[in-house]
Amino acid sequence: MLKKEILYSLRDISIIPAVSTDIKSRKECNPLRWSIEYCDKFYPIIASPMDSVLDENNWTVYWDNKVNCIIPRTVDVNIRKELCSVVFCAFSLKETKELFIDNNIETQKFYVLIDIANGSMLEEINLGAQLKKKYGDRITLMGGNIGNPQTYLLYDSAGFDFLRVGVGSGNGCLTSTNTAIHYPYASLISDISEMKYRYHSHCKIIADGGMSGYSDIIKSLALGADYVMCGRIFAQAAKTQDELGEELVYRGMSTKEAQKAMGNTVLKTAEGRSVNITKQYTLAGWVENFDSYLRSAMSYCDSRDLKEFREKAICQVISPNSSSQINDK
Numbered sequence: 001m002l003k004k005e006i007l008y009s010l011r012d013i014s015i016i017p018a019v020s021t022d023i024k025s026r027k028e029c030n031p032l033r034w035s036i037e038y039c040d041k042f043y044p045i046i047a048s049p050m051d052s053v054l055d056e057n058n059w060t061v062y063w064d065n066k067v068n069c070i071i072p073r074t075v076d077v078n079i080r081k082e083l084c085s086v087v088f089c090a091f092s093l094k095e096t097k098e099l100f101i102d103n104n105i106e107t108q109k110f111y112v113l114i115d116i117a118n119g120s121m122l123e124e125i126n127l128g129a130q131l132k133k134k135y136g137d138r139i140t141l142m143g144g145n146i147g148n149p150q151t152y153l154l155y156d157s158a159g160f161d162f163l164r165v166g167v168g169s170g171n172g173c174l175t176s177t178n179t180a181i182h183y184p185y186a187s188l189i190s191d192i193s194e195m196k197y198r199y200h201s202h203c204k205i206i207a208d209g210g211m212s213g214y215s216d217i218i219k220s221l222a223l224g225a226d227y228v229m230c231g232r233i234f235a236q237a238a239k240t241q242d243e244l245g246e247e248l249v250y251r252g253m254s255t256k257e258a259q260k261a262m263g264n265t266v267l268k269t270a271e272g273r274s275v276n277i278t279k280q281y282t283l284a285g286w287v288e289n290f291d292s293y294l295r296s297a298m299s300y301c302d303s304r305d306l307k308e309f310r311e312k313a314i315c316q317v318i319s320p321n322s323s324s325q326i327n328d329k
Helices: 059-064 077-083 093-101 122-138 151-158 175-179 185-198 214-223 256-261 283-300 306-312 320-327
Strands: 013-016 045-047 089-091 110-114 139-146 162-165 204-208 227-230 247-251 274-278 314-317
Touching: 013 214, 077 089, 077 093, 089 093, 093 110, 093 122, 110 122, 122 139, 122 151, 139 151, 139 204, 151 162, 151 185, 162 185, 185 204, 185 214, 214 227, 214 283, 214 306, 214 314, 283 306
Parallel strands: 045 227, 089 110, 110 139, 139 162, 162 204, 204 227
Antiparallel strands: 013 314, 247 274
């Protein structure tokens, strides 16, 4: 079956400024919202659960800069079990069943990402429903990734609090390249956002993967994402000035090297890649710039908070020439 509706990527759109605004300074705009643990006001961005981005020793640096983060599955499972009472931690389907279904967790609150590649699997959705039935509001639950807007409603009905959307867009991901499975990102976020507000749904939208810079993150928020997850952007960010210029390997979590680091003995065909990158800027400096650029975009759209920004921002499809003019500098 061939569907003829045109779908759009983030490069295919721009944001049109409001006709007028009474905002006199971008300082009037508030770019913060509740953290994914609901413990403080953070920026609407999340450092991806990748071992080339963060680990159990440096995740608090992100919190210090008001950036959300998730502990990756390469960290020892017993450490993740302890940390998930404070910060979101990623677990496989098997780990989630063994730790939280087959056993009881006594902590008052805990934060779990069921971390799989194909979020259309009913096994994940049903497992999430079981967790919510067993623990109720004690567990804050994240799932995904999904690449079909209709799947969002299944996660919302199951009680998930957050959902990662996007398949094959990540800089370390080759899924779409090799399997042809993909739903263009701007249309995916927009279609899910419209569904969320039409049905007054609870589940928050996390745009996950492939952000090339500040503009893509801001477009994703304007389209309706509640949060935006980034990998490579934060892998390239030095935690201190001394790290600037350091080289490292940035790798997708489905690469065979990452599979080994997660303890897998039977390795699957890799749908990710490894690339050499350099620490190009400090995390604090990147966040400072992001704060300014997001406030500025909000002021252009006559929006004092992120809710207004989502409601007022006009996302316009543009020509290839226009896209090249603003994206290829």
